[in-house]
Amino acid sequence: MHILVCLKQVPRDNSVKINPDLSVNADGIEKIMNLFDEYAIEEGLVWNEQHGGKLTILSLGTDTWVEQIRRALAMGATDSLLLSDPAFANLDALAAAKVVAAAVKKLGDVDMILTGRNSTDDESGAFAPALARALGWPQVTYVGKVLEVDPAGKRVSAERHLETMVETVSAALPAVLSVIKDINSPRYPSLLKIKRVTKIEPPVWNAADLGVTGLTSASTVTKRVPPPPRPKGALIDGPDTATKVKKLVDTLLESQII
Amino acid sequence: MSGVLVFIEQVGDEVAAISRELLGQGQALAAALGGPLSAVVIGAQAGTVAAKVVALGATTVYTVTDPALAVYTTDGYVAAAQAAVAAAQPALVLAGASFQARDFGAALAADLDAGLAVDVTDLQVAGGAITAISPSHGGNVVNTYSFTPGTLVVALVRKQSFAEAADGASGGTVTALALPATTIRTQVTSVAPKSGVVNLTDAAIIISGGRGLGDKDNYYKLIPAVAEALGGAYGASRAVVDAGWVPYEHQVGQTGKTVSPKLYIAAGISGAIQHLAGMRTSRNIVAINKDPDAPIFRVATLGLVGDVNDVLPLLTAELKRRLGR
Ligand SMILES: Cc1cc2nc3c(=O)[nH]c(=O)nc-3n(C[C@H](O)[C@H](O)[C@H](O)COP(=O)(O)OP(=O)(O)OC[C@H]3O[C@@H](n4cnc5c(N)ncnc54)[C@H](O)[C@@H]3O)c2cc1C
Ligand SMILES: Nc1ncnc2c1ncn2[C@@H]1O[C@H](COP(=O)(O)O)[C@@H](O)[C@H]1O
Numbered sequence: 090m091h092i093l094v095c096l097k098q099v100p101r102d103n104s105v106k107i108n109p110d111l112s113v114n115a116d117g118i119e120k121i122m123n124l125f126d127e128y129a130i131e132e133g134l135v136w137n138e139q140h141g142g143k144l145t146i147l148s149l150g151t152d153t154w155v156e157q158i159r160r161a162l163a164m165g166a167t168d169s170l171l172l173s174d175p176a177f178a179n180l181d182a183l184a185a186a187k188v189v190a191a192a193v194k195k196l197g198d199v200d201m202i203l204t205g206r207n208s209t210d211d212e213s214g215a216f217a218p219a220l221a222r223a224l225g226w227p228q229v230t231y232v233g234k235v236l237e238v239d240p241a242g243k244r245v246s247a248e249r250h251l252e253t254m255v256e257t258v259s260a261a262l263p264a265v266l267s268v269i270k271d272i273n274s275p276r277y278p279s280l281l282k283i284k285r286v287t288k289i290e291p292p293v294w295n296a297a298d299l300g301v302t303g304l305t306s307a308s309t310v311t312k313r314v315p316p317p318p319r320p321k322g323a324l325i326d327g328p329d330t331a332t333k334v335k336k337l338v339d340t341l342l343e344s345q346i347i
Numbered sequence: 348m349s350g351v352l353v354f355i356e357q358v359g360d361e362v363a364a365i366s367r368e369l370l371g372q373g374q375a376l377a378a379a380l381g382g383p384l385s386a387v388v389i390g391a392q393a394g395t396v397a398a399k400v401v402a403l404g405a406t407t408v409y410t411v412t413d414p415a416l417a418v419y420t421t422d423g424y425v426a427a428a429q430a431a432v433a434a435a436q437p438a439l440v441l442a443g444a445s446f447q448a449r450d451f452g453a454a455l456a457a458d459l460d461a462g463l464a465v466d467v468t469d470l471q472v473a474g475g476a477i478t479a480i481s482p483s484h485g486g487n488v489v490n491t492y493s494f495t496p497g498t499l500v501v502a503l504v505r506k507q508s509f510a511e512a513a514d515g516a517s518g519g520t521v522t523a524l525a526l527p528a529t530t531i532r533t534q535v536t537s538v539a540p541k542s543g544v545v546n547l548t549d550a551a552i553i554i555s556g557g558r559g560l561g562d563k564d565n566y567y568k569l570i571p572a573v574a575e576a577l578g579g580a581y582g583a584s585r586a587v588v589d590a591g592w593v594p595y596e597h598q599v600g601q602t603g604k605t606v607s608p609k610l611y612i613a614a615g616i617s618g619a620i621q622h623l624a625g626m627r628t629s630r631n632i633v634a635i636n637k638d639p640d641a642p643i644f645r646v647a648t649l650g651l652v653g654d655v656n657d658v659l660p661l662l663t664a665e666l667k668r669r670l671g672r
Contacts, residue, residue, distance in 0.1 A: 102485075102601075102619075102620045102621055103484035103485040103486075103487045103488075103601065103620060103621075103624055104487065104620050105484050105487055105488060107488065113484065113488060124601075124602045125602070181463070182453070182463065183453075183456060183457050183460075183463055186457065209485070209601050209602060210483065210484050211483050211484075212465075212466065212483050212484075212485075213449075213453075213463075213465040213466070213483075214446075214449045214453070214465065215449065215453035215456075215463055215465055217453075218421070218449070218450055218451075218453035218454040218457060219453055219454070219456075219457040221421075221454065222454050222457035222458050223457060227421070227422070227532035227533050228421055228450070228454065228533075229533065230446070230449070230450045231446045231450070246536075249446075251445070251446045251447055252445060252446060252546050252548060252549075253540060253541055253544065253546050254538055254539060254540050254541055255537075255538075255539050255541060256418075256419075256535055256537070256538050256539075257535070257536045257537040257538075257539075258533050258534065258535050258536070259533065259534045259536060260532060260533040260534075261532050261533075269595075270595055270598075270602055270603075271594075271595040271596075305495070307460065307461060307462035307463070307494055307495045307498045308462040308463060308464060308492045308493070308494055309492065309493055309494075310490050310491065310492060311478070311491050311492070311493040312490070312491035313488060313489070313490050313491070314488075314489050315487065315488065315489070316482065316486055316487065316488075316489050316627075316628075319627070319632075319646050319648075320648070322632075322644070322646075322647045322648045322649060322650055323648075323649055323650070324639075324644070324649075324650045324651075324652065325649055325650065325651045330653050330654075330657045330658055330661060331661055333651050333653060333658075334651070334658060334661040334662050334665055335665060337633065337649060337651055337662070338662070338665045338666060338669055340649060341610070341631075341633075341649075342669065344631075346609060346610050346630075346631050347552065347577060347610060347666075347670070
């Protein structure tokens, strides 16, 4: 069976700045793999161990992402693929998904795609549904538990963990699944494995390799600003804790906050 | 293409609060776009709900009822929504931004080659052009999106962004549409409500505890009591979720839930940027921390320097006394 995991690089935290050209500036912030993708990789590994075959890590990004791809290989992924081209910069989620779909079609033998619930920088969660539709595959999003993967019977069943309910869903393979954090505990790659992958260069496919032309995004960012500052707060003081707590409750009641 | 089509979410046979908000704001947006405000109700209860949507101001309410739509599936709902889009020819489709709405809204936008904006907090129309505002990067960046002229825009709107529509309108019509032939490729074998879980994203008041609570027993001794006295829900920092004190559903932050309640109390939480990402848009923030330099105080409306072990029992008692719960 061939499982593919989509991996995005993101800044560790979002203390980003905004460049004059409206791009987001994350300079000086450590880069990590999107946390939810770590869970997607772990889930891929679990089913790869059970069914054998390939586990490919795919990123649509730049060569500055290779460190994250290597980490995924150190965790146990068997293959990797980087989609990179100046034409892929600044695509919205729907357009990015079309590029990835072209790569998946070119690979030809993928049975299941795992992505994270959302990226922690763009936070849209639109990529997995967009990818599924671009491929014409079913989607199972917000998966908190994969119950069964049956490559022979071409079915996957999983629990979707939504805000107030849990749905049990089965879908025909090939399918796209997005996973949440609760699904498993990702393994740490050993130092030995990390050392073993340091020289691996993932194959790179560009727009011409994929035969994608005329890529456009229907949405564009035309303004980007920091949030308005929060109004200045007040510290509650008093001779002892009981007085401070009473003052706090008084203030909350007077301001009709409670 | 003109006007607005609102995707109606249902709670039993009632119109969900988010949909009432979308109908409220949809009225002005439709007028600015020079078209009608229409809505689509999908599923078994569509008939009963449609009448309520008319009362909330929609001029045409499309219903799509079919046994295949008894439970939510992406394929079924997208096909039904596409039928409504074909009938209404809107310039803008509005839906909520819940997990289910994202599953459906992003798929619909992909199918229709629409412009998509997710987690929208405001929408504007000027000279026929739509712009959508939505935050990213844990609220540290506020983006304004524009869309290629002539493309349909699908906006998935965050709760509590707009005022709800008032009841009492009349004159709208209900039109039944057939579900277009479609293959539903997923089978839902069970739908179970999560037992005993308060939906954090719906709660008006939240108290969250962090590592400052010391241990799991202390968290459960002190935090739910305050939540109960306030009639609110309780949350947690990632530190205590990862330590196994509290289930993941309660995690607030960059990799947990984004909440925006009327009151958020952070107790024994330092205020790391990833935690702030999930709660900084709360209307009022109360911080309780023994370290006066903790970063949480920088976003707090009201700060109280103290030990949670002293403050929280006193707070519970005082709230019970004053609120009578
Ligand atoms: C990729 C990534 C994603 C993350 N996502 C999230 C997320 O979604 N949510 C999240 O919360 N974090 C997230 N984090 C973790 C975040 O960086 C912090 O580590 C975490 O929020 C700290 O939790 P805390 O405030 O409970 O603990 P600490 O930072 O240890 O703070 C404990 C606080 O309690 C105070 N305290 C101690 N004892 C007492 C006492 N007796 N009385 C009063 N105060 C006391 C201390 O002064 C301190 O300020 C993420 C991190 C990364 C790298
Ligand atoms: N550029 C990308 N390359 C690879 N995977 C991506 C990319 N963008 C998004 N994804 C995947 O889609 C998930 C959801 O991202 P998003 O829709 O941006 O919130 C991520 O967790 C990744 O698994």
